[in-house]
Amino acid sequence: MVIGGIDIVLLIASMMVAATPILLAATGEMVAEKSGVLNLGVEGMMIIGAISGFAAAVATESPFVGFMAAAVGGAVMALLFALLTQYLLSNQVATGLALTLFGLGLSALMGQGYQGIKPPPTAKIDMGPLSDIPGLGPILFNHDWVVYLSLLLVGGTWAFLKYTRAGLILRAVGESHDAAHALGYRVIRVRIAALMFGGALAGLGGAYLSLVRVPQWTEGMTAGAGWIALAIVVFASWKAERVLLGAYLFGGVTVLQLRLQAAGIAIPVQVLSMAPYLITIIVLVIMSAPRGRATLAAPAALGRVFHASH
């Protein structure tokens, strides 16, 4: 299917690739925020994931090990944040910003000597005849495993928050940590677990950049993707399905505008460049408008310090 010189099927397939890093990071951050902690260090965790994953993949020749190392790297960063904010009760906003700066600096240091190296290719999953289905095949059945993992994680997160007891506890902690504490739930532990999950996903997102999407290590290569992930969580009003929509929309329009330019379609470039931001905002505003403020509301305890004094 070709419209205006652009193969729509290939476009949708590349859109999914472009959206995967922010989708992973945003899903993780959503879980952390659902537990009531605002971690602005997504960018820092992503870039640490990007370099840990890259280094591990190069050392072991295995992209899988790379992604696992990235998840660990991101989670360690998140643990650092958790120690500072949950035990030492530091300010979450300041600590998150510091985590980003720290991550950018540390990753540059870790990345010395990795410039210009090619990572082992992340294989696409061979789905046999499924990937030959016209149209659907290249869109749904011709990706690397991380794309599917990211979708599974979004679905899993959605189900976890909506249907499981543990998910309910996590949300309770995020809505009112005092009440959750009074009921005997371990607020700090829940939050640390949520933060580490968020860090691991941010790390995976970063590694997807350095191992698949670009694929190379460059200092500062996340270039703001972490901030976009943070914005998507807010626009998605802390709902997993909307995070998916937001990330795909953003990734999709980003790729689309570049393809439109390459195909020489005469739409003013400025309009195209701002389109990803604009359309993401518009769609999510429309989606959340009719149901009033309640649907937009953040977890009630988001960003508030919890200290068990009794």
Next chain:
Amino acid sequence: MKRRQFLATSAIAGTALGLGLAGAALAQDPLKVGFIYVGVPGDGGWTYQHDQGRLAVEEHFGDAVETTFIENVPEGADAERAITQLALSGHKLIFTTSFGFMDATLNVAQKFPDIKFEHATGYKQAPNVATYDARFYEGRAVIGTIAGRMSKTGKIGYIASFPIPEVIQGINSAYIHAKKVNPDAQMKVVWVYTWFDPAKEADAASALIAEGVDVLMQHTDSTAVMAKAQEAGVYAFGQASDMTAYAPKPRISSIIDNWAPYYIERTQAVIDGTWEPLASWKGIGDGEVVIGEISDEVPAEVRDEAMALRDKIGSGEYHPFSGPLNKQDGSAWLAEGEAADDATLSGMNFYVEGIEGEIPQ
């Protein structure tokens, strides 16, 4: 008690600080030179080369000079804060190394008349603001020639950052020279509106490759385009830096910005007190623009052709913008035998005839 102790301690600290400062002032103060970077020194491209220039200054002057840099400074209001920070911390010469720092540099320069500022690739001077630029378009002519010869589809992709004269010169120059050697050459331009965003640069490269482009040029700072070119098996050129890690393929040659001689010269001028607000614009002839090694992927006759062109440009025998040339709309620009003047080039806001698409205004 506590307060008294605090006061005593700070008094001692204050005295020590005062003495320390006085001591430093008595000794020969090293000249502090500051740099503002738009990206990171590890980008492997634009900022990397500026940082190499900075290191060359340190090496050349030794203890007589102290350098500082601030990386990842966004082009816009925040740049002013970063430049002010350098100005307030005793830097006497400050290089702001991206086009978008132009107004911020001038604003800060106005407040610090005793400090010398040098703005890269801009066009606004002041009594204490000089500008310096390199004639990248000379290098573009050479790699444009190689691109025209190496492209089988005739489609050459150009990943452009912002629609400013410096970038437009490059697109025009590359196109003119590709077209000269390959009448089928087409230029496909994608504007990414960033200097440094590896993911976006890679996406733009993929989009161009999907359009049938088989030679890529870039005017952005990272090596992401190289990685994509390598994956797709198309050719590309090192940008701003040599990017030899990607040779011999996809990197078949490169344009290298060599800022070191200029940085050393200007630092010396401040030390000697002979600094003047100039508008420096050097090219291949002065060694500020260098063509990187042409790899073995390129046939020998193409290499010789490119080298001959480089030498003719370097000696001043040939100007990359020589008539007859028309503008994109078909109106005459340069007549036969006429070469473009610097004023027109430094304000270039039009494509030459044959390039499709519009420059975003």
